[in-house]
Amino acid sequence: MRMINFAKRNFKELVRDPLSLIFEIALPLFLLFIFQQINIPGDTFKIENFTPGIIIFGFSFITLFTSTLVAKDRGSSLLIRLGTSPMKSRDYILGYILSLIPIIIIQDSLFFIVACLLGLNVSINIIFTILISILVSIIFIAFGILLGSLVSEKASGGVGSIIVQLVCFTSGMYFSKDLIGNVFAKICEFLPFESALNIIKGVLNNNYDIISLRNIIIFIAYTIIILILSIIVFKKKMVSDNK
Amino acid sequence: MDSIVTKKLIKKFKEKTAVNGIDLNIKQGELFALLGTNGAGKTTTIKMLSGLILPTSGEILIEGMDMKKDMFKIKEILNVSPQETAIAPNLTVKENLEFMAGVYQIKDKETKINELIKQFKLEDVLNKRAKTLSGGWQRKVSIAISLINNPKILFLDEPTLGLDVIARKELWEVLNSLKGKITIILITHYMEEAESLSDRIGIMVNGNIVDIGTAQELINKTKSKNFEDAFVSIATGGEL
Numbered sequence: 001m002r003m004i005n006f007a008k009r010n011f012k013e014l015v016r017d018p019l020s021l022i023f024e025i026a027l028p029l030f031l032l033f034i035f036q037q038i039n040i041p042g043d044t045f046k047i048e049n050f051t052p053g054i055i056i057f058g059f060s061f062i063t064l065f066t067s068t069l070v071a072k073d074r075g076s077s078l079l080i081r082l083g084t085s086p087m088k089s090r091d092y093i094l095g096y097i098l099s100l101i102p103i104i105i106i107q108d109s110l111f112f113i114v115a116c117l118l119g120l121n122v123s124i125n126i127i128f129t130i131l132i133s134i135l136v137s138i139i140f141i142a143f144g145i146l147l148g149s150l151v152s153e154k155a156s157g158g159v160g161s162i163i164v165q166l167v168c169f170t171s172g173m174y175f176s177k178d179l180i181g182n183v184f185a186k187i188c189e190f191l192p193f194e195s196a197l198n199i200i201k202g203v204l205n206n207n208y209d210i211i212s213l214r215n216i217i218i219f220i221a222y223t224i225i226i227l228i229l230s231i232i233v234f235k236k237k238m239v240s241d242n243k
Numbered sequence: 244m245d246s247i248v249t250k251k252l253i254k255k256f257k258e259k260t261a262v263n264g265i266d267l268n269i270k271q272g273e274l275f276a277l278l279g280t281n282g283a284g285k286t287t288t289i290k291m292l293s294g295l296i297l298p299t300s301g302e303i304l305i306e307g308m309d310m311k312k313d314m315f316k317i318k319e320i321l322n323v324s325p326q327e328t329a330i331a332p333n334l335t336v337k338e339n340l341e342f343m344a345g346v347y348q349i350k351d352k353e354t355k356i357n358e359l360i361k362q363f364k365l366e367d368v369l370n371k372r373a374k375t376l377s378g379g380w381q382r383k384v385s386i387a388i389s390l391i392n393n394p395k396i397l398f399l400d401e402p403t404l405g406l407d408v409i410a411r412k413e414l415w416e417v418l419n420s421l422k423g424k425i426t427i428i429l430i431t432h433y434m435e436e437a438e439s440l441s442d443r444i445g446i447m448v449n450g451n452i453v454d455i456g457t458a459q460e461l462i463n464k465t466k467s468k469n470f471e472d473a474f475v476s477i478a479t480g481g482e483l
Binding site for chain 1: 293294295296297315318319321322323324325326327328329330331332333334338342343345346347348372385388389398
């Protein structure tokens, strides 16, 4: 299968970049540990609420490094070579997505091991959360493919870090959106990151009441739209880059 | 049988015409060199012939198949070594070969990979990551990869650029050994390379093929002393 072959190559490219491992795994783990050492009032930083936030935060770096990989591939002649091969668009897109799934599983497993050491209850919900987070991660990977298709390798780091900031400020991982005001709260509601966090939080804590219908609709709509956009833009840029 | 046929092939980028209605007939097993000044349309022609970009108009037949209808079948039987080295930087040389063997779904990939390792003398760099190799080695690996699927047609865009004299001569040997077995389209700026390797040479100027022939035919036609003078005479319309 060409897509598996491409995914294997992408996986190797990603894990052999030490920076990607530091930001995707070490930094979120450090934050998870450090925020549990400070006694911050409120529910946001309780381990059962903050661990889902850390998962989403880790995913934002998946977006960043996916965009860098795609932009790097576009900038090199490798995609010219692959463009003349029998690979089809679905092989590229699924190849990029599949290559990130093992990294997501490694990320989640390490986050939960540390979270459990820090006091998170060990339960079957952790397995469910890892499974649901694989689905949630698709939107972050698709964002990465979309950004990487639009910008150069140099710009991908900067643009990717905007996503990291957006996730931090609009997901509710650090503070409730209601603390900032009505307009900001509305923006958060219409971006997918708060919905993504609520879904993961709800599954982990077996509290499905916090996952609203709006969360599900927003999340699914964004995932479908961003995925389709990433396929269209990637395909288009592959041709236009070669002019 | 002709390996490559183009009929009135045109490629326009907005207002600019990069390729202006070229007609080509390249025979099976022929080594055809495409020469021209920078911006003459050589690389654009190769990109169209290899299915990377679509022509604005005109027809391309590869081994009798229509590029518009049978693009994916055509892509199985050709390969390209682009102008810049096209390898995965964080993969080792062996992994690069394995990766591309996977792209083309090569059945007996170990045998083919070992054959290329031997042919391009890659033993010493096999387990080194591609990005750590010198430019010359990267190019050598890039060219080796382009033979992974036993292509019937091979496009080489300035393959010896950046290679030292010995590596260049080694590549010439490889190309000579392939002559007659596969069709090779070679873009080069080195006149001696075109002259010594090619069966025929096409000279492109401003998107048109202005002359085609063997090196000797072109020398005789322009009454030049050598092939370089013949090329300059044809490319400048006799002004230099």
